[in-house]
Amino acid sequence: xxxxxxxxxxxxxxxxxxxxxxxxxxxxxxxxxxxxxxxxxxxxxxxxxxxxxxxxxxxxxxxxxxxxxxxxxxxxxxxxxxxxxxxxxxxxxxxxxxxxxxxxxxxxxxxxxxxxxxxxxxxxxxxxxxxxxxxxxxxxxxxxxxxxxxxxxxxxxxxxxxxxxxxxxxxxxxxxxxxxxxxxxxxxx
Numbered sequence: 001x002x003x004x005x006x007x008x009x010x011x012x013x014x015x016x017x018x019x020x021x022x023x024x025x026x027x028x029x030x031x032x033x034x035x036x037x038x039x040x041x042x043x044x045x046x047x048x049x050x051x052x053x054x055x056x057x058x059x060x061x062x063x064x065x066x067x068x069x070x071x072x073x074x075x076x077x078x079x080x081x082x083x084x085x086x087x088x089x090x091x092x093x094x095x096x097x098x099x100x101x102x103x104x105x106x107x108x109x110x111x112x113x114x115x116x117x118x119x120x121x122x123x124x125x126x127x128x129x130x131x132x133x134x135x136x137x138x139x140x141x142x143x144x145x146x147x148x149x150x151x152x153x154x155x156x157x158x159x160x161x162x163x164x165x166x167x168x169x170x171x172x173x174x175x176x177x178x179x180x181x182x183x184x185x186x187x188x189x
Contacts, residue, residue, distance in 0.1 A: 001185050002033040004077040006070065008084035008095030009123070010040040015164040016083050016123045019156050019174050023081060023121065026178025032079075032185060037070055040084075044097040047104055054108040061101045071102050075112050079185050080145070082136045083121035089128035091135050099139045106143055113143040117184050119177055120147075122155035123164065129155040146188060148180035 005024070009016035017036070024034045045063055052062040059075065060068045074080055082099070084091040091099070106113045120136035122129045133153050140147050154177050156170030157163075164170055 001078045001189055002035065002076070003027055003079035003081060003117075003181070003185070004035045004037060004073045005081035005083060005121070006037050006039045006095065006098060008040045008082070008092040008098075010092070010094075011161065012038050012041070014085070014161050015156060015158050016085050016121065018162070018164050019121050019123060019170065020081060020083050022171050022174035023119070023178040023181065026175055027182055030182035030186075032182055035073065037073060039070070039094045039098055040092055042066060042094055044094050046093075046097040047100040051108075053105045057109055059105060059109045059112070061105050063101070067098060067101050070098060071105055074102055074106075074116075077116065078189055079117040079119070079181060080113075081119045081121055082139070084123070084132055084136065086122060086124040086128040086132045089131045091132055099136075103139060103143060111144060113145055115188065116145050117181060117188065118143070118145040118147055119181050120154050121174065121177075122153070124155055124157055125159040126157070129153070146184060148177065148184045150174075150177040150180060
C-alpha cells in the first residue's frame, strides 16, 4: 500500500511538512509506503475549463506542467494526503490548481479517485484553518473518496518554521490521523 502526500506550502521544510511527516511516521510503522510531493512554489495555472480531459480521456490535463505527474501519483496511490497552510482562510493557489485539475481529470476518466482514502492536513498561524480543512475535504467527498477522522480537526498551529513542533495537540492529532488512515487502508485494500 502507498500514500502520497502533496505539500501545498511554498516552504518545503516548513510546518506543513512537519505535520505530514508526523502522519508518515505512523504509516511507516504500519508498513505503508509513503511519498511526499512538493506542490507549493511551482508556477501553476488552475483549470481553464477547456474540457479536453473529457474529450481525450487519457487521464491527463492538456496543460504542460508537473500536474500530470502528480495526477499519475494519485492514480497509483491507495491513499492521498492534501496538505496546505492557511492563506486568507483557504488552501494555497498551487494546491487549489492541483485540486481543480486533478478533480476534472479524475471525473472525466471514470472517477479513478473513487474509494481511495483521503486525508487533509492543515497549518494555520492562528485562525482560518477550518475553511482550509473543508476545502480539501470537499474535494475528497465529490471524488467519492473515504475520509478518516482524528481526535480533532486535522490541523496544527504555528507561524515560523518549526513552531508546530511545540503544538502537542496538533502533533497528537496527526498521529491519530495516521493510525486511522492506516486502519482504513488495511480494511479497504
